[in-house]
Amino acid sequence: MNKIGVITDIHGNLEALTAVLRLLDEIGCDEILHLGDVVDIGPNSRECLELLLSRKDVTCLLGNHDRDFVLRETSVRVMSHVPSEHKKQVFDSMGEQLRHAVERFPLYAERVCGGQKLLFCHYALRNQPFDWNVYPFMPLQNQPTAEQFDEIFADVNADAVFFGHKHEPCDITGRLLYVDVGSVGCHRDPLARGVVIEYDDKSWSYRRVETPYDAEKVRGNMLRKMYAGGALYDYYFLHK
DSSP, X not given: OEEEEEEOOOTTOHHHHHHHHHHHHHHTOSEEEEOXXXXXXXXXXXXXXXXXXHOTTEEEOXXXXXHHHHHTOOSOOTTOOOOHHHHHHHHHTTOHHHHHHHHTOOSEEEEEETTEEEEEXXXXXXXXXXXXXXXXXXXXXXXXXXXXXXXXXXXXXXSEEEEOSSOOOEEEESSSEEXXXXXXXXXXXXXXXXXXXXEOSSOEEEEEEEEEOOHHHHHHHHHHHSTTHHHHHIIIIIOO
Protein backbone atom coordinates (compact mmCIF):
# COMPACT_ATOMS: atom_id res chain seq x y z
CA MET A 1 0.00 0.00 0.00
CA ASN A 2 1.12 3.55 -0.76
CA LYS A 3 0.93 6.05 2.09
CA ILE A 4 0.48 9.83 2.23
CA GLY A 5 0.99 11.69 5.50
CA VAL A 6 -1.18 14.79 5.89
CA ILE A 7 -0.52 17.51 8.47
CA THR A 8 -1.57 21.13 8.80
CA ASP A 9 -1.31 24.32 10.87
CA ILE A 10 2.03 23.69 12.56
CA HIS A 11 2.25 27.43 13.42
CA GLY A 12 5.88 27.50 14.47
CA ASN A 13 5.66 24.54 16.87
CA LEU A 14 8.94 22.79 16.09
CA GLU A 15 8.57 20.20 18.86
CA ALA A 16 5.24 19.00 17.48
CA LEU A 17 6.47 19.09 13.89
CA THR A 18 9.59 17.05 14.69
CA ALA A 19 7.50 14.50 16.56
CA VAL A 20 4.88 14.04 13.85
CA LEU A 21 7.48 13.83 11.07
CA ARG A 22 9.28 11.12 13.03
CA LEU A 23 5.99 9.22 13.36
CA LEU A 24 5.16 9.53 9.66
CA ASP A 25 8.65 8.32 8.77
CA GLU A 26 8.20 5.30 11.05
CA ILE A 27 4.85 4.55 9.39
CA GLY A 28 6.60 4.67 6.02
CA CYS A 29 4.80 7.51 4.23
CA ASP A 30 5.86 7.96 0.61
CA GLU A 31 5.10 11.67 0.74
CA ILE A 32 3.88 14.27 3.21
CA LEU A 33 1.52 17.17 2.56
CA HIS A 34 1.36 20.21 4.86
CA LEU A 35 -1.91 22.02 4.25
CA GLY A 36 -0.92 25.54 5.24
CA ASP A 37 0.08 27.83 8.11
CA VAL A 38 3.64 26.77 8.81
CA VAL A 39 4.35 30.16 10.38
CA ASP A 40 3.19 32.47 13.17
CA ILE A 41 1.95 31.94 16.75
CA GLY A 42 4.64 29.50 17.94
CA PRO A 43 8.30 30.34 18.66
CA ASN A 44 10.02 28.52 15.79
CA SER A 45 8.49 29.59 12.48
CA ARG A 46 11.87 29.84 10.75
CA GLU A 47 13.02 26.43 11.95
CA CYS A 48 9.73 24.78 10.94
CA LEU A 49 9.92 26.25 7.45
CA GLU A 50 13.55 25.29 7.02
CA LEU A 51 12.84 21.72 8.15
CA LEU A 52 9.91 21.24 5.79
CA LEU A 53 11.74 22.84 2.87
CA SER A 54 14.75 20.59 3.45
CA ARG A 55 12.72 17.45 2.80
CA LYS A 56 12.15 16.32 -0.78
CA ASP A 57 9.12 14.25 0.26
CA VAL A 58 7.17 17.25 1.63
CA THR A 59 4.79 19.51 -0.30
CA CYS A 60 3.68 22.70 1.49
CA LEU A 61 0.44 24.47 0.58
CA LEU A 62 -0.32 28.13 1.27
CA GLY A 63 -2.25 29.05 4.40
CA ASN A 64 -3.59 32.41 5.53
CA HIS A 65 -0.69 33.06 7.95
CA ASP A 66 1.79 32.05 5.25
CA ARG A 67 0.10 34.52 2.90
CA ASP A 68 0.35 37.24 5.56
CA PHE A 69 4.07 36.50 5.86
CA VAL A 70 4.60 36.88 2.11
CA LEU A 71 2.64 40.16 2.07
CA ARG A 72 4.10 41.42 5.39
CA GLU A 73 0.50 41.77 6.55
CA THR A 74 0.41 42.21 10.33
CA SER A 75 -3.14 43.44 10.94
CA VAL A 76 -5.34 41.41 13.30
CA ARG A 77 -7.92 39.39 11.40
CA VAL A 78 -11.46 38.47 12.43
CA MET A 79 -11.43 35.49 14.85
CA SER A 80 -7.67 35.90 15.36
CA HIS A 81 -6.03 36.51 18.73
CA VAL A 82 -2.52 37.07 17.36
CA PRO A 83 -1.34 40.64 18.11
CA SER A 84 0.07 42.72 15.27
CA GLU A 85 3.30 43.21 17.22
CA HIS A 86 3.74 39.46 17.49
CA LYS A 87 3.21 38.89 13.78
CA LYS A 88 5.64 41.67 12.92
CA GLN A 89 8.34 40.22 15.16
CA VAL A 90 7.88 36.74 13.67
CA PHE A 91 7.86 37.95 10.08
CA ASP A 92 10.85 40.27 10.55
CA SER A 93 12.89 37.40 11.98
CA MET A 94 12.56 35.14 8.95
CA GLY A 95 14.16 36.94 6.02
CA GLU A 96 13.61 37.36 2.31
CA GLN A 97 14.84 33.94 1.21
CA LEU A 98 12.12 32.17 3.17
CA ARG A 99 9.54 34.73 2.08
CA HIS A 100 10.29 33.95 -1.57
CA ALA A 101 10.08 30.22 -0.85
CA VAL A 102 6.63 30.59 0.73
CA GLU A 103 5.53 32.77 -2.17
CA ARG A 104 5.81 29.68 -4.37
CA PHE A 105 3.53 27.50 -2.23
CA PRO A 106 0.50 26.31 -4.24
CA LEU A 107 -3.06 26.80 -2.98
CA TYR A 108 -4.04 23.17 -3.42
CA ALA A 109 -2.87 19.73 -4.47
CA GLU A 110 -4.65 16.75 -6.00
CA ARG A 111 -3.89 13.05 -5.80
CA VAL A 112 -5.62 10.03 -7.34
CA CYS A 113 -5.86 7.23 -4.78
CA GLY A 114 -7.71 3.99 -5.38
CA GLY A 115 -9.28 5.43 -8.52
CA GLN A 116 -10.73 8.47 -6.69
CA LYS A 117 -9.60 12.09 -6.68
CA LEU A 118 -8.56 13.62 -3.38
CA LEU A 119 -8.16 17.38 -2.99
CA PHE A 120 -5.90 18.98 -0.39
CA CYS A 121 -6.11 22.66 0.56
CA HIS A 122 -5.94 24.98 3.57
CA TYR A 123 -9.68 25.65 3.41
CA ALA A 124 -12.41 26.31 0.88
CA LEU A 125 -11.28 28.78 -1.77
CA ARG A 126 -13.23 31.73 -3.08
CA ASN A 127 -14.50 31.26 -6.62
CA GLN A 128 -12.04 33.52 -8.40
CA PRO A 129 -8.56 33.38 -9.94
CA PHE A 130 -5.90 33.73 -7.26
CA ASP A 131 -4.83 37.30 -6.61
CA TRP A 132 -2.34 38.14 -3.87
CA ASN A 133 -4.38 41.27 -3.13
CA VAL A 134 -7.57 39.30 -2.40
CA TYR A 135 -7.99 37.07 0.66
CA PRO A 136 -8.49 33.61 -0.92
CA PHE A 137 -10.25 31.58 1.80
CA MET A 138 -13.96 31.32 2.57
CA PRO A 139 -15.22 32.29 6.07
CA LEU A 140 -14.84 29.61 8.72
CA GLN A 141 -17.83 27.50 9.72
CA ASN A 142 -17.92 27.34 13.52
CA GLN A 143 -20.02 24.19 13.86
CA PRO A 144 -19.89 22.81 10.33
CA THR A 145 -22.61 20.68 8.82
CA ALA A 146 -22.61 18.65 5.62
CA GLU A 147 -24.87 21.26 4.03
CA GLN A 148 -22.49 24.10 4.90
CA PHE A 149 -19.49 22.24 3.54
CA ASP A 150 -21.43 21.32 0.40
CA GLU A 151 -22.01 25.03 -0.14
CA ILE A 152 -18.51 26.37 0.50
CA PHE A 153 -16.81 23.51 -1.35
CA ALA A 154 -19.39 23.58 -4.17
CA ASP A 155 -16.78 24.14 -6.88
CA VAL A 156 -14.59 21.21 -5.82
CA ASN A 157 -14.42 18.43 -8.40
CA ALA A 158 -13.20 15.55 -6.25
CA ASP A 159 -14.41 12.65 -4.13
CA ALA A 160 -12.90 13.89 -0.86
CA VAL A 161 -11.27 17.05 0.43
CA PHE A 162 -8.69 17.27 3.23
CA PHE A 163 -8.11 20.67 4.84
CA GLY A 164 -7.18 22.54 8.02
CA HIS A 165 -7.40 26.20 9.08
CA LYS A 166 -9.84 25.71 12.00
CA HIS A 167 -7.49 23.45 14.01
CA GLU A 168 -10.34 21.11 14.99
CA PRO A 169 -10.58 17.61 13.45
CA CYS A 170 -13.87 16.55 11.92
CA ASP A 171 -15.10 13.95 9.46
CA ILE A 172 -18.31 14.86 7.65
CA THR A 173 -19.93 13.23 4.62
CA GLY A 174 -22.07 15.30 2.30
CA ARG A 175 -21.68 15.62 -1.46
CA LEU A 176 -18.02 14.80 -0.75
CA LEU A 177 -16.13 13.42 2.20
CA TYR A 178 -14.85 16.41 4.19
CA VAL A 179 -11.87 15.78 6.48
CA ASP A 180 -10.51 18.54 8.70
CA VAL A 181 -7.08 17.16 9.57
CA GLY A 182 -6.75 19.33 12.70
CA SER A 183 -3.71 21.33 13.73
CA VAL A 184 -0.50 19.39 14.38
CA GLY A 185 0.24 21.07 17.70
CA CYS A 186 -1.93 24.17 18.12
CA HIS A 187 -4.45 22.63 20.53
CA ARG A 188 -4.75 21.76 24.21
CA ASP A 189 -3.28 18.24 24.25
CA PRO A 190 0.52 17.65 24.02
CA LEU A 191 -0.01 15.33 21.06
CA ALA A 192 1.23 16.01 17.53
CA ARG A 193 -1.44 14.75 15.18
CA GLY A 194 -2.13 14.16 11.52
CA VAL A 195 -3.72 11.79 9.03
CA VAL A 196 -2.31 8.88 7.05
CA ILE A 197 -3.92 7.93 3.74
CA GLU A 198 -3.29 4.38 2.49
CA TYR A 199 -4.16 3.39 -1.05
CA ASP A 200 -3.53 1.08 -3.98
CA ASP A 201 -5.00 0.95 -7.47
CA LYS A 202 -8.42 -0.22 -6.27
CA SER A 203 -9.16 1.43 -2.91
CA TRP A 204 -8.11 3.99 -0.34
CA SER A 205 -8.70 4.72 3.34
CA TYR A 206 -7.41 7.10 5.99
CA ARG A 207 -6.74 7.05 9.70
CA ARG A 208 -5.83 9.61 12.32
CA VAL A 209 -2.49 9.35 14.08
CA GLU A 210 -0.88 11.14 17.03
CA THR A 211 2.29 11.10 19.07
CA PRO A 212 3.36 12.94 22.26
CA TYR A 213 5.73 15.91 22.30
CA ASP A 214 7.18 18.27 24.91
CA ALA A 215 4.62 21.09 25.02
CA GLU A 216 6.26 22.70 28.04
CA LYS A 217 9.41 23.22 26.00
CA VAL A 218 7.30 25.12 23.47
CA ARG A 219 5.85 27.25 26.25
CA GLY A 220 9.32 28.04 27.57
CA ASN A 221 10.55 29.02 24.12
CA MET A 222 7.55 31.31 23.64
CA LEU A 223 8.13 33.02 26.97
CA ARG A 224 11.80 33.55 26.18
CA LYS A 225 11.60 34.54 22.54
CA MET A 226 8.27 35.96 21.52
CA TYR A 227 6.14 39.03 22.08
CA ALA A 228 3.16 38.10 24.32
CA GLY A 229 4.35 34.51 24.15
CA GLY A 230 2.73 33.33 27.35
CA ALA A 231 -0.70 34.72 26.48
CA LEU A 232 -0.57 33.18 23.00
CA TYR A 233 0.48 29.84 24.43
CA ASP A 234 -2.34 29.85 26.97
CA TYR A 235 -4.94 30.61 24.31
CA TYR A 236 -3.79 28.40 21.46
CA PHE A 237 -2.26 25.47 23.32
CA LEU A 238 -4.43 25.17 26.43
CA HIS A 239 -7.93 26.40 25.67
CA LYS A 240 -8.61 25.04 22.19
